[in-house]
Amino acid sequence: MTESLGTALGRQFSRELKQSVRASSEWANPVIFFVMVITMVPIGISPDAKLLAVLAPGMIWVVALLATLLSLDGLFRTDRDDGSLEQLLISPHPLPLLVMTKVMVHWLVTGLPLTLLSPVLGMMLSLPAEGYVPLVLSLLIGTGSLSFIGAIGAALTVSLRRGGLLIALIIMPFYVPVLIFGANGVSRAIEGFAHSGQLAVLGAFLALSVALAPFAIAAGLRISADS
Amino acid sequence: MGWQWFHRLGSPRWFYEKTGVWLPYLAVVTALLMLTGLVWGLGFAPMDYKQGNSFRIIYIHVPVSFLALAGYYIMAIAGAVGLIWKMKLADMVMKSAAPIGAALTFLALISGAIWGKPTWGTYWVWDARITSMLVLFFLYVGVIALQASFTNQQAAAKASAVLSLVGMINIPIIYKSVDWWYTLHQPATIKFTEAPSMHPDMFYPLLVMIVGMYCFYALALILFTRAEIVQREKQTQWVKALGGAG
Numbered sequence: 282m283t284e285s286l287g288t289a290l291g292r293q294f295s296r297e298l299k300q301s302v303r304a305s306s307e308w309a310n311p312v313i314f315f316v317m318v319i320t321m322v323p324i325g326i327s328p329d330a331k332l333l334a335v336l337a338p339g340m341i342w343v344v345a346l347l348a349t350l351l352s353l354d355g356l357f358r359t360d361r362d363d364g365s366l367e368q369l370l371i372s373p374h375p376l377p378l379l380v381m382t383k384v385m386v387h388w389l390v391t392g393l394p395l396t397l398l399s400p401v402l403g404m405m406l407s408l409p410a411e412g413y414v415p416l417v418l419s420l421l422i423g424t425g426s427l428s429f430i431g432a433i434g435a436a437l438t439v440s441l442r443r444g445g446l447l448i449a450l451i452i453m454p455f456y457v458p459v460l461i462f463g464a465n466g467v468s469r470a471i472e473g474f475a476h477s478g479q480l481a482v483l484g485a486f487l488a489l490s491v492a493l494a495p496f497a498i499a500a501g502l503r504i505s506a507d508s
Numbered sequence: 509m510g511w512q513w514f515h516r517l518g519s520p521r522w523f524y525e526k527t528g529v530w531l532p533y534l535a536v537v538t539a540l541l542m543l544t545g546l547v548w549g550l551g552f553a554p555m556d557y558k559q560g561n562s563f564r565i566i567y568i569h570v571p572v573s574f575l576a577l578a579g580y581y582i583m584a585i586a587g588a589v590g591l592i593w594k595m596k597l598a599d600m601v602m603k604s605a606a607p608i609g610a611a612l613t614f615l616a617l618i619s620g621a622i623w624g625k626p627t628w629g630t631y632w633v634w635d636a637r638i639t640s641m642l643v644l645f646f647l648y649v650g651v652i653a654l655q656a657s658f659t660n661q662q663a664a665a666k667a668s669a670v671l672s673l674v675g676m677i678n679i680p681i682i683y684k685s686v687d688w689w690y691t692l693h694q695p696a697t698i699k700f701t702e703a704p705s706m707h708p709d710m711f712y713p714l715l716v717m718i719v720g721m722y723c724f725y726a727l728a729l730i731l732f733t734r735a736e737i738v739q740r741e742k743q744t745q746w747v748k749a750l751g752g753a754g
Contacts, residue, residue, distance in 0.1 A: 433674055437667045441657050451650035451671055454643050455678050458685035465689065486681075493677070500670050508663030 289374050290382050297386040307355060308390040311348040315395055318344045319402045330407040337406035338416065338467035345395050345420060346456050349427045352391045353452070354445040356383070356435040357502065366439070370506050377495035380502065384432045384495070392424030408471075415470035415480070422483040423463040429490035430455045436501030440508045459486055518595040520737040521746050527730045538727050541720030549713035556710075562626040565619055567714055571721035573616040576644065577679075579609035579725065583651070584676040587669030597733075599665035600740065602672065603655060604732030608725065610648035617641055636690035640683050647675045661740070 284292075301307050322340050323333060360366040369379050399420050400413050408416065434452035438444035466479030516522050549567035556563035583605035590598035620638060621631040632638070651668050658664035706714075741747045 433670075437654060437671060438657070440663070443657075447653060447657055450646075450653050454646040454650065454682065455674070457643055458678075458681050461685045461689045465692065489681075497670055497674050501667065504663055504666040504670065507666075508658060508660040 286374050286378070289372070290378060293379060294382045294386065297383055298389065301386055301390040304359075307352070308394055311352040311391045312394050312398055314351060315344055315348045315398060316402065318347065319405060322406065333406045334409055334471075337403060337408040338412060338471070339464040340406060341399055341402055341408075341416065342420075342423075342460055342464040342467070345399070345424065346427060346453075346460060348395055349391060349424060349431055350449045350452065351445070352387070353431045353435045353448050354438075356387055356432055357439040357505075358435075358444070361439050361505075366502065367506065370502065376499040376502065380432070380436070380498045381491070381495045384428050384498070387432065388425050388428040392420075392428050396420040396424060411473070412467050412471045415467045415476050418480055419463045419466045419483060422480060422487055423459050426459050426483070426486045426490045427456060429487075429494040430459075433494055433497045433501060436498045436505060438505075439502065440505040459483065462486070518593065518597050520597050520600065520741055521744075523597055524734055524737050527734060531727075531730065534723060534727050534730070538720060538723040541716055541723060545713050545717035545720050549710075549717060553710045553713050554707065559627055562623065565623045567717045569616060569619040569623060570714060571718045572612050572619060573641070574718055575721050575725045576609060576613040576616045576641070579605055579612060580644065580647065580672070580679065581676060582729075583609055584669075584672035587665075587672040590665055591669045591673075596740075597737075599662075599669070600733050600736040601729065602665065602669060604729055604736055606648060606652045606655065606668070608728050608732060610645065610652060612725075613641060613645040613648055617645065634690070634693075636687045639690065640686045643682055643686070644679070647679075651675070 319340065322336065326332065326336070357366060360369070370376065372379060396417060399416050403413055403416055431448070431452050434448040435444070437451070438447050441447065462479045462482045466476040466483070469479065470476040545567060550564050553564070553567075555561055583602050586598045586602040586605060589595055590602060617638070620641070624633060625631050651671055654671055655664045655668045658667060738747055738750070
């Protein structure tokens, strides 16, 4: 007898979360990468606080985006290697909902830590005081979209032996709108303008990607399983 | 009867034979339109009072930009048809449309840069339109890269079709976002706007060039698709017979 959909999703969610938290590289590596790249910015450009303050919002956003891209390769790969991806595909429950729980867990172990760490990096880049709240809020909403959109790339490339760089190539153009509204909201807040509009647009992107991406992810996984 | 033509379209052999008949006519029409448009636009259209002769690159730049964007939609729709009706031919059209579209987008960027130098005094500006075009180029590159990395042809076609469709939904969002981003950061340069109030003497040759470019696109797409058909069907009797005849 199959379990109800709610039970299945709940079980899958807790199983994924346990797995991700126990595999420390999965949540630690993107965060370490985030800090390291931000360290390179003053070294490569200039330690001048005035200059860094101008660059900070965009830099933190760009690096958060790269860290998310790097973490995507493992999203379905381990499941494919141990056969649990096939189990997902033949499950009686709708695949888009099942992958949705996976992507949510991915956000919990990558997007959320990046968001929580961002104030520290803001300090390192002498981000002005007005920028902290908008930075955290914009990343909180924006990284959700990044996970959902990025998972499409992960699903399409999971059957390929080297998917990492390819995911970045095919997904990065879709990150442009999120980056624009994310980084711009922070910059505008520092300049003293209202930035709730940018956050609202980020929220709209999140709603769109949560609603549509799971279908593309499910289609991508089915294609990858056949090849 | 009503749907028969549609299912026939799915047959690569039927397509190959039919287009073989159309090709010479299409080639002649394309050549005529292109030649007329180029000679008229480059030689006879009046000079622009502000930009002098450098404005004439419009006759290359605008048609190419049109097809660069339209080509993405053609590719994505072909991909959708391939996914929905499982037509081999649609997959081949999609695969052929990707490099053509990427090349046209590249040409649009290059011709825009060459135009930008005398007009704005610089080859590259982070203008909304240019930035969107660059992102469009990246989208094409992504589809080509994804296609190239699969060994299994069917999986390659399906995966890149899904990616093209995701791209199709995203293009308006990307375009609007970049547009909004640019209006916020508008630098103090003289913004060149293509005046809709173009003089008819300048506009007619442009129209001829645009129609000619559409024909050229169709020609290139058919030729690429035919090459793809021969490549994939090389084990079949009818393709072997082609080799014997020609």
